Amino acid sequence: MSLQPPRVPSLVLAGLIVLAASPALAIDLNKALAAYLYHFFNFTRWPEGHGLTASGGFANLCLLGDTQINPDIESIDGQMAGDKTLRILRMTPSASFEQCHALFIDYRSASLREGILARTRGSPTLTLSTAPGFAAAGGVVEFARVDDRLRMKINTRAMRDQQLKISSKLLNLAEIVTP
């Protein structure tokens, strides 16, 4: 009989080493952004009748603009968020946003972003962007890199106008903006 060390599940072992050796994880910015976008589908409630209330089916994340997070976004396409399959739709501004449960707007032009926000106002669409001033301008979620951390600003009035409920688990991590 060979002498073998007891088998410790490798992930547990890895986790212990991680905890022991380092104060914080380092994650690529785009990967962190993709992870947050995924979690918004787990921690947001859409109003009755907007697809996401029925069981099964698709949760649509729409991308507008030549988004820089492309390869990391690919990795959440087709993943399950609860009982929904996450689906990514890429679009140009003339497309209809009716299908979009969430809309990530990657335009540098403020007027273009505001035009999109005006078109989606009042409809149950979770709008997100990394553009500075996005939440103050009526967008629901604005991401920003602050002190090497990815932080969020959430405009709760815009959230209510869009008939969305974002779980306190996410709200607690965000700076609340009420313009």
Next chain:
Amino acid sequence: MLGNAARTISSTRPACRRGCLCAALVLATAWTPAQALDQNPTELSLDELANAQVTTAARKAQPLSKTSAAVYVISRETIRDSGATSIPELLRRVPGVQVQQLDASKWAVSIRGFNSRLNNKLLVLIDGRPVYDHTLSGVYWEAVALPLDEIERIEVIRGPGGALWGANAVNGVINIITRPATDTLGGLVRAGVGRVEKGFATARHGMALGENAFGRIYLRARNRDESERVSGGEADDDWEQQAGGFHLDWQLSADDTLSLQGDSYDLKADQSSLRIQLDPPARIPSHDATHFYGQNLLGRWVHRDRGAGEWTVQVFQDSTHHSELVYGVDSDTFDLDAQHRLALSPGQELTWGLGYRRIQSAISGPNLTTVRGDEPFDVTSLFVSDQLSFWDDALQLTLGVKWEDHELVGETVQPNIRVNRAVNEDWSLWAAWGKAVRTPARSELDVALLALSLPSGRPSPALLGFYITGNPGLEPERMKASELGLRWLASDKLSIDLALFQNRYEDLVVSTLGPQFVDPAQGILRQDFFPTNTGEATAQGLELALHWLPLDWWSLSLNYARISLRADLPTASQEASQEASLEGGTPREQAWLQNSFQLAEDWELALILRHRDGLSSSTRSLPSRTDLELNLGWQAAEQLHLGLSGRNLSDNDEPDVLGGQIRIERSLYLTARYEF
């Protein structure tokens, strides 16, 4: 066949899906102060995210591919920034691919040698539908009308692909994969004007057709001016093209997708041809208005069996028409394929599939006869491919074989074995061995065409007619290939991909001149050129692709290929000249160098130098050639991109092809792309 399901080579699968591999990566980097965790974003908890230090990764020169084949992928971004107006132009960047422009509309594209307008050893597929012409063996690139904006990526796989893709994938496969309808919602217009490229335009509109259905339509038109003859004067080769198409994707459920797509095109290109007749004058130089048109319709159903595998069923119908002064071909292809991919165990993936194809073609011409007429023929096939992984994917072994039964040619078997060893994250080595076949074209089997007539020099019969005739006993051409490759990610900023190959060809088709005989039916003396399997050849070479990012705003790509082709054909003078053209028709060395500069946030400049060695045949030679290309891009507004492109800026006086009379002129054009 089923191009974009299991058989596409490049994988977008997240790097770390299995827990054990994640753990291994974590352990490997555990003692660095902050963890660079290569994790699926969905596995990160909110707490981890909130506390994580975020970094911006340096641009990677090139992701390290795990495939054990010489693959080069042209991405959507590359296509968008290239300013290209056609697919052959894009293929110029791929090492080991020979691209020559013959006239305003015609291109010759080959992989690893044997370059000619109709290269019969290269298979080209659009979403699994071959655009390879089975009547004459080869691809009419001018008739590939798909707008470049429709393309998600182009995978160029050098080396034999017969074990997966079947016959005619001898020297390589080009897989053109279009974008899913979920990626093209909204509107796009691209238009251009120029001096040689007189005008071209594409319009596309994509929309949601319901909660789970998406679709788009496109229209395309282009018009190119005629070229100049080397001897002076216009070449009479101007052309125009119109095309339209659609793509629909239904997501029937989370695990079932149904796609329906179709294209229609019409192309008129002028050329000068010789009208051949038995009565004098035997040859009459004529204006030849060639005409291509066609439609295709393809449906695909994909069923994902989570954890168990994936089923794909694909069916298409393709109708093409091609007519010239000398001949015309009307062809209909019906194809049905089914494929199943399943994980037999965590380290073993099996893919197998069945195929049925029915081809009906009618060949006609003023001096042309066929034996079979338009009687259809069938091709049935079966393939199996098994991929085994060892040592956490550090060693991968792929065994594959395809059996094909071609009604006119008989059975062929094409096996392949591939092995890939990832030494570490930066180094990988691969090796492959395989056999591939090229099946004879209809035109080589049963067609007789008057090619030339001369006075016989006798009182009776007074005329000698040369005929190109088919040989119904012709066998497939066979090739055995050995390949070796190396990929090295030297740093975040430098990647190197090297491939070596040796191809041995047997039963190569050689045009043989038969004896003279009196044809009583026509009252002439007749001599036939007919194809025989009497040739052999060996090709060896190396291909290098290098990407380097010296500075944040500067990137450099260098592709280099060297090939030496030695043909061994029978010794008669007719065959000797074919041997010289085969050996000298492929440039021995080729290089392509692109320097791209991010001049300002919204401005990009790319300068491309490409070089090929000289070409030669028994009667002619062409000097080596260096061309300069330029692309300047300006993102003028969020939705508007403007580009200026220059081609052949060094303005060579020679044609780019042996025996050619046409000079490809310097061309400058402006393009605008507007997304709305």
